[in-house]
Amino acid sequence: MTVSGFIIKNAFRNKRRAALCVLSVAVSLFLLVSLLVVLNEFTNPPEDVGASLRIAVRSKVSLATPLPLRQRAQILKVPGVEALTALTFFGGLYRGEENTYFAQFGMEPEQLEKVFGEARMPREQLEAWIANRTSCIVGADTAKRYDVKLGDKFPLVGQIYPVDLDLTVAGIYKGTTDDRNVFFHQKYLDELLGDPGTVGMWWVKARSAEDVPAVIDGINAAFANTSAEVLAETERAFQMSFISMWANIKVLISSICTVVVFALVLVSASTMSMAIRERLRELSILKAIGFRRHELFAFILAESFGLSAVGFLLGAGGAWLLYGSIDAATLTAGLFPSLEVTPRILGTAALVAAVLGIVSSLAPALAVARLSVVEGLKTLD
Amino acid sequence: MPSTPIVRIRELTRVFRQGEINVTALDRISLDIAEGEFLTLMGPSGSGKSTLLHIIAGIDRPTSGDCIVQEHNIAALDESALADWRNQNVGFVFQTFNLIPVLTAYENVELPLLLTRLGARERRRLVSAALEMVGLADRAKHLPKQLSGGQEQRVAIARALVTDPKLVVADEPTGNLDSHSAADVLEILRTLSREAGKTVIMVTHDPKAAAYGSRSIHLEKGELVGA
Numbered sequence: 126m127t128v129s130g131f132i133i134k135n136a137f138r139n140k141r142r143a144a145l146c147v148l149s150v151a152v153s154l155f156l157l158v159s160l161l162v163v164l165n166e167f168t169n170p171p172e173d174v175g176a177s178l179r180i181a182v183r184s185k186v187s188l189a190t191p192l193p194l195r196q197r198a199q200i201l202k203v204p205g206v207e208a209l210t211a212l213t214f215f216g217g218l219y220r221g222e223e224n225t226y227f228a229q230f231g232m233e234p235e236q237l238e239k240v241f242g243e244a245r246m247p248r249e250q251l252e253a254w255i256a257n258r259t260s261c262i263v264g265a266d267t268a269k270r271y272d273v274k275l276g277d278k279f280p281l282v283g284q285i286y287p288v289d290l291d292l293t294v295a296g297i298y299k300g301t302t303d304d305r306n307v308f309f310h311q312k313y314l315d316e317l318l319g320d321p322g323t324v325g326m327w328w329v330k331a332r333s334a335e336d337v338p339a340v341i342d343g344i345n346a347a348f349a350n351t352s353a354e355v356l357a358e359t360e361r362a363f364q365m366s367f368i369s370m371w372a373n374i375k376v377l378i379s380s381i382c383t384v385v386v387f388a389l390v391l392v393s394a395s396t397m398s399m400a401i402r403e404r405l406r407e408l409s410i411l412k413a414i415g416f417r418r419h420e421l422f423a424f425i426l427a428e429s430f431g432l433s434a435v436g437f438l439l440g441a442g443g444a445w446l447l448y449g450s451i452d453a454a455t456l457t458a459g460l461f462p463s464l465e466v467t468p469r470i471l472g473t474a475a476l477v478a479a480v481l482g483i484v485s486s487l488a489p490a491l492a493v494a495r496l497s498v499v500e501g502l503k504t505l506d
Numbered sequence: 507m508p509s510t511p512i513v514r515i516r517e518l519t520r521v522f523r524q525g526e527i528n529v530t531a532l533d534r535i536s537l538d539i540a541e542g543e544f545l546t547l548m549g550p551s552g553s554g555k556s557t558l559l560h561i562i563a564g565i566d567r568p569t570s571g572d573c574i575v576q577e578h579n580i581a582a583l584d585e586s587a588l589a590d591w592r593n594q595n596v597g598f599v600f601q602t603f604n605l606i607p608v609l610t611a612y613e614n615v616e617l618p619l620l621l622t623r624l625g626a627r628e629r630r631r632l633v634s635a636a637l638e639m640v641g642l643a644d645r646a647k648h649l650p651k652q653l654s655g656g657q658e659q660r661v662a663i664a665r666a667l668v669t670d671p672k673l674v675v676a677d678e679p680t681g682n683l684d685s686h687s688a689a690d691v692l693e694i695l696r697t698l699s700r701e702a703g704k705t706v707i708m709v710t711h712d713p714k715a716a717a718y719g720s721r722s723i724h725l726e727k728g729e730l731v732g733a
Binding site for chain 1: 612
């Protein structure tokens with residue numbers, strides 16, 4: 126027999142209680158990991174490789190305020206600008222379905238490769254899209270979800286704009302962090318709207334990362350004190366401005382995480398206390414035959430730690446396996462394109478499990494350390 | 507009777523505090539116990555016999571007085587040193603056996619050896635010898651619940667002997683046994699004293715059990731009677 130064998134036998138001597146304890150830890154850690162994954166998706170959206178060079182330019186008044194088309198030429202003159210495209214959020218419903226889960230944007234097709242280079246599709250599809258004013262390209266996730274093929278009609282019913290788009294699928298792209306979006310010709314929208322001379326936003330590609338600050342400053346300065354002042358910011362900053370709207374959700378999720386961990390500590394500490402209390406006389410015998418306080422403390426700690434570790438493997442490991450294998454976009458109705466259990470989240474869960482193992486063993490270990498052999502022996506009669 | 511004292515007790519007093527009241531369990535007791543002796547401690551409940559046994563075995567400390575066991579003043583040892591001393595010098599046998607229920611007879615006997623630096627092979631030899639001595643070599647793989655009360659107590663004796671201690675203390679070891687099993691256990695303890703030279707100190711209420719000892723002393727209200 127080894128000391129570790131002795132500890133394992135003790136930990137699972139009451140199999141039902143050990144199983145329930147492990148399950149409670151596992152379920153709680155699964156919940157914690159799930160919440161952290163959701164929180165992570167809210168606060169750290171995935172970025173494309175080209176995101177560091179992209180700059181979003183919107184109206185300083187609000188995101189819904191359009192920008193004049195004439196700004197295009199001025200932005201191109203700003204030193205460090207390599208390319209730009211208009212990008213107008215259409216916000217329509219596919220075939221009029223209320224649960225349309227993807228976004229649609231009008232843009233300049235010729236600029237796709239320059240500004241959103243990570244969107245990959247066969248060359249002939251790109252050329253077909255550029256050539257056909259009423260065509261669109263569809264993200265691979267959306268194409269799969271709606272079983273869309275090249276040449277299919279792709280009708281969008283306008284909700285923000287008083288027009289409907291009668292599009293034809295010219296290409297299916299993939300390679301972006303969100304392969305759900307649909308892009309069509311900005312010109313087609315302009316035509317239907319009677320050429321209003323405006324776009325929703327500008328998306329600019331800088332020549333290099335070093336150019337990005339100067340480009341942002343240059344664009345903001347170019348339209349300062351005009352009737353259409355703009356707010357230029359990095360793609361990351363633009364995304365974060367959306368996320369700031371989720372502030373209360375973040376607080377809520379963080380609060381739930383805290384409650385989960387606290388409840389977990391109480392449950393585990395209670396279980397360990399019960400397990401140790403019913404073994405007080407045995408622990409007293411161990412003391413009598415020569416085991417010292419720190420050795421008994423180590424036994425209890427190892428037992429508690431072991432149960433937490435098994436719970437961690439089941440809960441956090443289970444979450445890792447589950448979220449790695451499911452189609453998050455479908456499961457969350459498009460709210461999250463992916464649900465990734467990052468190493469950082471796994472590390473947090475492991476830390477919680479470790480702290481749990483230590484904290485829940487502290488009270489019973491201290492009780493055993495304080496207990497004299499004679500007092501312990503009295504508990505048996 | 508062998509004459510070398512292994513235990514020397516002088517003016518030993520143990521006072522327990524129960525709320526506002528001080529209860530004197532042992533009152534200035536002086537006593538010598540010789541090496542190889544089989545001493546039985548008798549007396550009514552509350553007479554202090556178990557308290558005396560606990561102090562000699564190093565699991566309780568006197569309020570005053572000296573308890574010298576094998577030239578060690580055990581009252582002066584710190585907690586850790588006392589634990590080491592118990593592991594090397596004292597074997598415990600209790601009324602309720604106190605075996606670990608999830609361990610086999612073999613593993614229960616091996617338990618004190620986990621604190622030593624002995625290798626697995628040497629531990630196996632010592633455990634087998636201890637189980638052989640109590641006649642339970644064939645029950646090595648049995649869990650305590652698969653053994654009779656008498657067999658459990660014999661496993662407990664094997665556990666007490668496996669580290670080859672000089673001193674074996676037994677607190678009512680036959681209290682939970684039928685007469686036949688009790689006789690077996692007492693015979694083993696007597697053999698340990700007579701043939702293995704162990705010093706055995708046993709607390710008992712039973713005059714028949716006390717008759718197995720080489721000397722018997724009585725306590726009443728914390729004092730030795732007729733010593």
